[in-house]
Amino acid sequence: MIRCLLALLIWGQSLMVAAVEEFHLEATVEPSSPLVIHAAFDLPYARPLLEDFHRRYPQYDVTYRNLTTLALHERFLASPDEPDVVMSSAMPWQYRLVNDGNAQSIITPNARSWPSWAKWRQELFAFTFEPIVMVVNREAEERFGTINSHADLLNMVSRHSDALRGRIVTYDPVASGAGYTYAIEESRLSPRYWDLIAALGSADTQLVGTTGEMLDGLHDGRFLIGYNLLGSYVRKSVEAAPGLRWVIPDDYALVIQRLAFVPQLAPNPGAARRFIDYLLSLEGQGVLADEGDIAALHPQLNGPGTATALQRRYAEGLRPMPLSPALLATLDDLKRRAMLSRWQREFSGDLIGEPDSP
Structure with missing residues (x-):
């Protein structure tokens, strides 16, 4: 907080x-x-x-x-x-x-x-x-199971939190406008979103500001799983790396x-x-x-x-963000503070109480 x-x-x-x-x-x-x-x-x-x-x-x-x-x-x-x-x-x-x-x-x-x-x-x-995707280490999948959806990721992280500690990476929604946008959209799309954030926090998931930083760590082996990367940046980079696989989630995939x-x-x-x-x-x-x-x-x-x-x-799974006035709602100052506060509490494992007064 x-x-x-x-x-x-x-x-x-x-x-x-x-x-x-x-x-x-x-x-x-x-x-x-x-x-x-x-x-x-x-x-x-x-x-x-x-x-x-x-x-x-x-x-x-x-x-x-x-x-x-x-x-x-x-x-x-x-x-x-x-x-x-x-x-x-x-x-x-x-x-x-x-x-x-x-x-x-x-x-x-x-x-x-x-x-x-x-x-x-x-x-x-x-x-x-551009779809928002995941990148997974193939050896990690052989050890822990295949990831093709957000549900798969939640299941893997929940079951193998200790083994994956510090080996997962995603955007920091405080430091990254893209990361914040994905967070607020996913919280609307998925009833299990907050469960996933809590699981990622319990596994000491690393938070960074760009897809490039995530890819660097995935390529050099520091990270085994990357969550919410820009698909366009991932495609060529991962196709040249036989030890990595990129995934457009089959339950839903944001498109920016x-x-x-x-x-x-x-x-x-x-x-x-x-x-x-x-x-x-x-x-x-x-x-x-x-x-x-x-x-x-x-x-x-x-x-x-x-x-x-x-x-x-991917006719059924893609969820493009509409180019409409609805985008402005994500930038309301009170809503932004409330969203980021809850994200931090869920990620850090603190108990959630009533929303803070403005």
Whole structure:
């Protein structure tokens, strides 16, 4: 409880000093124009998209900055006139920024024809379709049993808590906007969610801020089970590791969509609109799917890992988060404090009493 409230108090300050990964593509055609993109989208997956865009439009001098989801949000609030494009998988935060009047309307050909369920007010655009998955060590499965669902995970952790102590990893919902979003959505979806959190806590599950940190620990053997990783980041990484297996849970699987918008105060709005139009084009989406290994959303793409293929294969289990005002409810300050307080109490094993008074 104390840790949770303390983390909320220092949250904004700590985010402002978060590390930033920067990538630059210099314009090769004059006259040139800057294009500044701020994103929570790891460079190995975004780079093919950026390089293909730059090949097609070499007049743009592209600066790409990759941050964590919450650091990205805080940086935008501090400097809303800095980026031309903002992209993030933290759907509630992106939606709130746009709902608060921070985005321009984009009326390009691809933006106009984009599926209605994947955009809002011609200002906010979903451009990926990414299931939230688990990763398991094959040897651990041979020893403890197969995991194909959240129920399987709960059963394994409950029965083998001592053997798995410190060998499971997941998001810290206090430090990660994505982790918080998954937590609040799962608590609505599953009546056994809090049982699972209590079981993970009893096994001293390690809490981190990114999928990349989870994958590093899974690859080097520190962790045997990873819970709630971004599927798009997992796919290529785990397919190259014979000792690991990734699982789209067959009882239910959250699906997040990365959201992009052009800020109202974007310094280079023409360049920004060009990039958004490319991002939603068949060509841009094809690069995401083929070279970035990201689940592209374009309805004309149906290869492995695309939204079309995933919806066809997992028709019953996928639970996409809707792009709607319902996202705002997850960011209500009182609800957020109550949710994080309960999560911490369940995870640490403290008794749950009446909700704290505001």
